[in-house]
Amino acid sequence: MTRQKVFLVAACAVALLLLLSEGGQCYAKSESISPDLKEASLLVRRRHPDRALPLLNAIILREPKNLPALLAKAKACTALGKYDEAMAVLGTVLRMEPRNIAATVSRSNLNYLTGCYTQATADANLAIQINPRDGHAHVALARVLLRALKSKEAQGECAKALEVEPKKSDLWRETAVIQKSLRKGHLTTGALLNAIKLAPGDTTNYDELASFYIEKKMYDKAIEPTQKALQIDPEDGFALLNRARLFLAKRKLQEALSVAEAAERNIAYSGYPNSLKGEIYQRMMEDETAVAEYSKAISK
Template identity: 25%
Template sequence: MGLGVAAMLALAGCQTADTSEAVIKLDRAQGSEENIASLSSVIAANPQDPEGYNVRGSAYGRAGEFRRAIADFNQAIQLNPRFYQAYANRALVNRNLGNQKEALADYNSALQINGNYDVAYIGRGNLYRQVGQLDSAFNDFNKAISLDTTDPRAYHNRGLIYQARNQHAQAIEDFSKAISLSPSSPEPYNGRGISYLAQNDDDNAFSDFNTAINLNGNLAESWANQALVYERRGEREKAKRSYSQALRLDPKYEPARAGLARVKGPAA
């Protein structure tokens, strides 16, 4: 079953990249027309206050209106060129738009203004990790953690790098810290479970994958991870069901497709 674990380890290095931090999650409440209209009223009453544009830009980002978000962050920065939060927020939207160079420049600007801004280190670290610059990413996550960040993304994403380096004891420690900071997020349970599997600790891995499913049953990754444990135990029918569920949720999910092909094959 070593091949299955290797596949899941490769999966862990990429699948949780976006869910852990970086693409703006659409939020109907904060990005609603009513909320944006209210923020626009605040801006109309205080057009020289950069904070209003920054907040509305974040709301536009959560609504998926990235161009409008960029325009608001631009205005906030024009009004206050040292508004480091607006630079970091604009960087995040630029990442969503695929503007990686612009995003990096914005994170750098934020950190030049405030070298202790953990959010910018985490964001830049994720940007580095996304393009495969793991050493630079690791350094940024370390810096955020050294600043006593309470943001679980720093630990989760550093854990993914430890995992990619086969340093699973350290990865488990980081995923556990991320879980303590955000116990309702399924991603660090999946990450920790993968490292438990690499240590042949199938029982703890299975517990983590089941917890991830209970927290959010709509992630293909969690079902494929659960299926892998069933497969390792020789419970082929249960593995088939879980792999199939993963594919129902994401028909293009390669680890589930490959896993289902294995358990549908001739019994060993």
């Protein structure tokens, strides 16, 4: 077991959660949904899928054909690593509505995450065929193009996404993730700042910006977005992780560990807090405890 492998697992978990916060296309308009579905949808968007799933299961038991609940459940299951269940839910939606673009895009993303790249490409192209002006469909295609090392084409799809839906903050954030993969730092920060401007109450945007600054060792710049995210949602586990990483950068190991443990309590389904705790324990020269935390990270 290597630290590199553990951090790769952790990075994939974070990327997955960013991927799953795709915005409102999967949900009905707020005035047309029940209070429990509003709560569950908010929990999914705020990356608490473990808390959302029981609510969604209850709604679907009551209303088996509730499309917004089914689509939200697919996202929650994906975030929790329940890929087969997520695919089954998306299959249910697509049998009800074969041209449901939200389900088609989500299936493309799920196929991408599970390594079914040919099907992911087919689903992304189908979504674009259904609605060429759906930005998430273009981003889904950009991901598979990037994976195929077609960076120019991937950037073109990102540009199309922002051209057709320039007011969607999540599209700016998702294209930022792709730009980061292409090592285009100025485009990454620019896109994230646009995302924040469009949706100042969405903690995911601040978390991604802070994480980018931390990766670049621009720790002073990471402080403000981290604090802002926690002001909006004190239970934002990813903001807590960023705070722990900032403490770690300053070699304040006990403070880093305490905050990482708080993050773990809020996003217990993710292996990322355990991965970070493993690094902290290694710095503390507690190797056995570090190995145990790395093992937990891999198992999640």
